[in-house]
Amino acid sequence: MNEKILEIDPFLKPYVSDIRLRNKNYVDTKKRLLTKEKKLSNFANGHHYFGFHKQKDGWVYREWAPNAKKIALIGDFNQWNRTSHFLQSIGDGVWEIKLTKKDKLVHGSKVRIEITTEKDTFERIPTYCKRVVQKKETVDFDGEVWAPETAFVWTDQDFKRNQDEPVLIYESHVGMAGIKEGISTFQDYIEIVLPRVKKLGYNTIQLMAIAEHPYYGSFGYQVSNFFAVSSKFGTPEELKLLIDTAHQMGISVLLDIVHSHAATNVVEGLAEFDGTEIQYFYSGKRGTHPEWGSKLFNYGKTEVIHFLLSNVKYWLEEYHFDGFRFDAVTSMLYHHHGLGVAFDNYDKYFSTNTDTEAVTYLQLAAEIAKEVDPDCILIAEDMSGMPGMCLPIEIGGIGFDYRLGMGVPDFWIKTLKNMSDYDWNLGSIWYELTQRRPQEKVVGYCESHDQALVGDKTIMFRLADQEMYWKMDVFSQSDIIDRAIALHKMIRLITCTCAGEGYLNFMGNEFGHPEWIDFPNPDNDWSYSKARRRWDLAEDTNLRYRFLQSFDHAMIQLVKENNLLATPSQLLFHHEDHKLLAYQKGAYVFVYNFHPVAQHTVTLQIEKASTAEVVLHSDWQRFGGYLNAENPETIVITNNKLTIPINRRAVAVYKIS
Numbered sequence: 200m201n202e203k204i205l206e207i208d209p210f211l212k213p214y215v216s217d218i219r220l221r222n223k224n225y226v227d228t229k230k231r232l233l234t235k236e237k238k239l240s241n242f243a244n245g246h247h248y249f250g251f252h253k254q255k256d257g258w259v260y261r262e263w264a265p266n267a268k269k270i271a272l273i274g275d276f277n278q279w280n281r282t283s284h285f286l287q288s289i290g291d292g293v294w295e296i297k298l299t300k301k302d303k304l305v306h307g308s309k310v311r312i313e314i315t316t317e318k319d320t321f322e323r324i325p326t327y328c329k330r331v332v333q334k335k336e337t338v339d340f341d342g343e344v345w346a347p348e349t350a351f352v353w354t355d356q357d358f359k360r361n362q363d364e365p366v367l368i369y370e371s372h373v374g375m376a377g378i379k380e381g382i383s384t385f386q387d388y389i390e391i392v393l394p395r396v397k398k399l400g401y402n403t404i405q406l407m408a409i410a411e412h413p414y415y416g417s418f419g420y421q422v423s424n425f426f427a428v429s430s431k432f433g434t435p436e437e438l439k440l441l442i443d444t445a446h447q448m449g450i451s452v453l454l455d456i457v458h459s460h461a462a463t464n465v466v467e468g469l470a471e472f473d474g475t476e477i478q479y480f481y482s483g484k485r486g487t488h489p490e491w492g493s494k495l496f497n498y499g500k501t502e503v504i505h506f507l508l509s510n511v512k513y514w515l516e517e518y519h520f521d522g523f524r525f526d527a528v529t530s531m532l533y534h535h536h537g538l539g540v541a542f543d544n545y546d547k548y549f550s551t552n553t554d555t556e557a558v559t560y561l562q563l564a565a566e567i568a569k570e571v572d573p574d575c576i577l578i579a580e581d582m583s584g585m586p587g588m589c590l591p592i593e594i595g596g597i598g599f600d601y602r603l604g605m606g607v608p609d610f611w612i613k614t615l616k617n618m619s620d621y622d623w624n625l626g627s628i629w630y631e632l633t634q635r636r637p638q639e640k641v642v643g644y645c646e647s648h649d650q651a652l653v654g655d656k657t658i659m660f661r662l663a664d665q666e667m668y669w670k671m672d673v674f675s676q677s678d679i680i681d682r683a684i685a686l687h688k689m690i691r692l693i694t695c696t697c698a699g700e701g702y703l704n705f706m707g708n709e710f711g712h713p714e715w716i717d718f719p720n721p722d723n724d725w726s727y728s729k730a731r732r733r734w735d736l737a738e739d740t741n742l743r744y745r746f747l748q749s750f751d752h753a754m755i756q757l758v759k760e761n762n763l764l765a766t767p768s769q770l771l772f773h774h775e776d777h778k779l780l781a782y783q784k785g786a787y788v789f790v791y792n793f794h795p796v797a798q799h800t801v802t803l804q805i806e807k808a809s810t811a812e813v814v815l816h817s818d819w820q821r822f823g824g825y826l827n828a829e830n831p832e833t834i835v836i837t838n839n840k841l842t843i844p845i846n847r848r849a850v851a852v853y854k855i856s
Contacts, residue, residue: 204595245509250327265292416718522576565598643698659711746823
């Protein structure tokens with residue numbers, strides 16, 4: 200390993216000791232883990248050893264529970280008999296039982312284990328269960344042995360992500376995929392959402408809430424069973440079909456993976472699995488998140504690293520995921536979990552602030568993922584901007600490909616919430632959208648699921664508010680709606696083209712989905728009315744949502760076909776009083792007029808070009824404007840000067856040649 204990161208980011212030089220400690224911890228931990236194996240991918244095979252595995256003459260089941268004194272396998276196969284099927288201790292806290300065909304354990308059998316310690320006896324669901332199902336008569340769950348006689352047949356052997364294309368991510372929640380009031384399924388997503396993603400032009404979907412989580416309203420972020428596909432949405436085979444279908448359509452699939460914390464559930468979760476709080480998690484105060492109340496993994500413990508790295512490998516291997524968005528990385532990186540901390544200087548990233556064991560785990564997770572699939576995509580949800588998060592491990596980085604540009608949506612919220620249109624500072628907008636750590640890639644976005652949740656507002660809802668209920672039809676006149684539609688298009692285009700080397704959109708936000716997401720809970724009488732997607736609104740020709748959807752489609756096609764996210768942005772012009780901003784990306788010039796009332800004419804200095812032709816305009820009729828796009832005007836560039844008029848609250852994109 201070397202320290203090239205110090206050359207890439209000279210501001211890190213005063214922290215050379217921290218970078219060296221990062222490198223040393225990684226090397227030492229990897230050496231400790233690989234006592235018998237040469238590669239992490241050989242080490243991270245917990246899913247091939249633990250759990251239920253079919254043998255020629257029956258089954259073998261293994262579990263790690265070091266505090267147990269006795270373990271019994273119980274289930275419908277033995278009428279929940281607590282004395283007929285005891286596991287045997289085989290050392291190092293590992294327990295095992297072998298069953299023959301006479302034991303009548305089969306695919307689909309409901310199972311639990313009963314653990315006896317020196318102090319207590321209790322039931323748990325096996326940690327490596329591939330399927331966990333809720334009992335119809337109670338809120339309790341059972342594990343389910345999952346090994347179908349006929350294995351799923353993959354047809355995606357020829358699928359390979361185009362490495363030259365930017366990631367254009369359609370963030371998705373399967374349960375919200377349908378219009379119906381209820382929980383949608385993997386099959387619903389295949390039929391309803393995948394064709395939309397393909398038509399809109401996004402090349403990647405990011406699936407949330409896939410690992411089993413008891414509380415639906417947690418959005419999947421309170422995971423209980425890390426190897427189980429949520430039975431709320433369907434079977435493991437149906438998830439495989441979803442991914443296989445996406446691959447056939449040329450769409451990559453990312454998993455929103457949660458290794459930052461775990462649910463506190465004890466029967467169906469990892470909390471106190473063997474009767475102790477320290478089996479998987481830190482003890483005491485350090486083991487509980489101060490804001491979420493969830494359990495925090497002990498990233499320095501070999502068995503925990505083995506469990507989590509095996510989980511990374513499992514999702515890539517078993518389900519053909521193309522990468523991960525790692526949730527709540529900021530919470531992992533720091534002992535204070537980023538709560539109430541402004542990361543305004545480099546001191547905040549290092550020294551006693553940093554959870555160095557978590558940093559090392561993230562490096563190992565990145566390495567194992569790349570070993571299993573060198574082309575996989577790794578995205579860190581890190582709002583702190585930890586230096587080196589998206590630089591290679593061998594030069595002092597943490598090894599991810601992208602970080603989420605989490606400051607951008609916060610910036611837009613503050614701008615829309617606190618400032619009049621006349622007071623918008625375009626210099627600040629440009630700075631917020633274009634600042635990056637050197638050589639580290641970002642996935643830009645103006646809103647994700649976070650901004651769509653009840654208690655917050657999407658951009659469209661924040662702009663239009665209650666007018667969305669009454670004035671979104673094409674027959675009504677509303678200055679509020681006109682402003683909302685215009686700014687929605689402009690904000691999304693400038694964010695998409697400036698805020699990162701990738702782009703993310705939450706499902707439905709492309710057409711300004713009304714209201715917020717509110718999962719069923721006692722306060723709404725367990726209603727699903729706001730935990731779904733109203734796709735019908737975007738298809739109704741009498742409503743204006745379709746204009747926003749059409750613009751989003753055109754925007755995605757423009758950036759994808761011309762690889763614009765990989766093209767640097769060059770600021771050409773900006774005028775605060777007139778609210779004008781122009782920049783160039785390769786052969787494309789983007790001109791914005793954010794002024795609420797005034798049309799302006801802009802003259803730009805353009806080198807080595809003779810003509811400019813408008814290829815996208817937010818005021819075209821198909822986007823809800825009044826301009827006809829049938830015969831786009833070609834403008835002559837004279838003496839390297841391009842002079843163009845631009846309407847109020849509009850953006851025009853020109854191709855120069």
